[in-house]
Amino acid sequence: MKQTSLINLSKQSFLEFWRERNAHERAMLTAAVAVIIFALIYIMLINPPLSGRIRLNSELPALRQQVAQLQALVKEAVTLSGKPVPTVSAITEEGIAAELANKGLKPKTSTLSNDGQAQVEFSSASFAAFLDWLNEMQKKSRLSVVNANIVVLPKPDTVNATVILRQQRNE
Numbered sequence: 001m002k003q004t005s006l007i008n009l010s011k012q013s014f015l016e017f018w019r020e021r022n023a024h025e026r027a028m029l030t031a032a033v034a035v036i037i038f039a040l041i042y043i044m045l046i047n048p049p050l051s052g053r054i055r056l057n058s059e060l061p062a063l064r065q066q067v068a069q070l071q072a073l074v075k076e077a078v079t080l081s082g083k084p085v086p087t088v089s090a091i092t093e094e095g096i097a098a099e100l101a102n103k104g105l106k107p108k109t110s111t112l113s114n115d116g117q118a119q120v121e122f123s124s125a126s127f128a129a130f131l132d133w134l135n136e137m138q139k140k141s142r143l144s145v146v147n148a149n150i151v152v153l154p155k156p157d158t159v160n161a162t163v164i165l166r167q168q169r170n171e
Contacts, residue, residue: 088142091118091167095141103133117146122161124153130161142168 021029089095093112100107100120108123122130127150137143143165151160 088140088167091116091141091143091165093118096120096137099133099136099140103129103136105129105133116167118143118165120163120165122159122163124155124158125161127152127157127159130159134163137165144168 018026091112093110096110096112096118100110105122105125107125108121110118110120112118134145144167145163146166147164149162153159
C-alpha cells in the first residue's frame with residue numbers, strides 16, 4: 001500500500017471510532033490526551049532543565065571554592081616562578097656526620113667517594129631515626145638512595161643497614 005492510502009485508512013478508522021462515542025466519552029478522551037501530552041512535554045522539555053538547575057545550584061558553592069583554591073595556587077606558582085632554584089652545596093663527611101648526630105645515630109662506617117656517592121653502614125640503629133635521617137638528607141642535601149640493604153633485628157625498631165646515597169645535580 002501507498003503511504004497516502006494508509007494515512008487515509010487510519011483517518012477513516014479514527015473518525016469512525018470518534019463518531020461512535022457520545023459527548024461525555026469524547027470529553028474524557030480529549031482530557032486524557034491533553035494530560036498525556038502535558039505529561040510528555042513536562043517530562044521531555046521542562047523537568048530536565050529544572051532538575052539540572054537544582055543540581056547545579058547545589059554544586060556551585062563547591063565549584064566556587066575550587067576556583068578560589070586554583071587562583072591561590074596560580075598566584076603561588078607565579079611568585080615561585082620568579083625565584084631562582086636554590087643551589088645545594090656538595091655533600092661532605094662532616095655534613096653527613098652532623099645530620100647523623102642530630103638524629104642520634106652512630107654509623108659503623110661512613111665513606112664518601114670521589115664520584116659524589118656516600119656509603120653509610122649502621123649496626124643496631126633505630127629504624128625510625130634512620131628513616132628521619134634519610135628524609136632530612138633528601139630535603140637538605142638532595143640525596144637519593146641508590147642502594148639499600150636493611151636487615152631487621154629481633155629488638156623492636158632496630159636494624160642493621162647499609163645505604164648508598166647520591167646527590168642529585170642542579171639542572
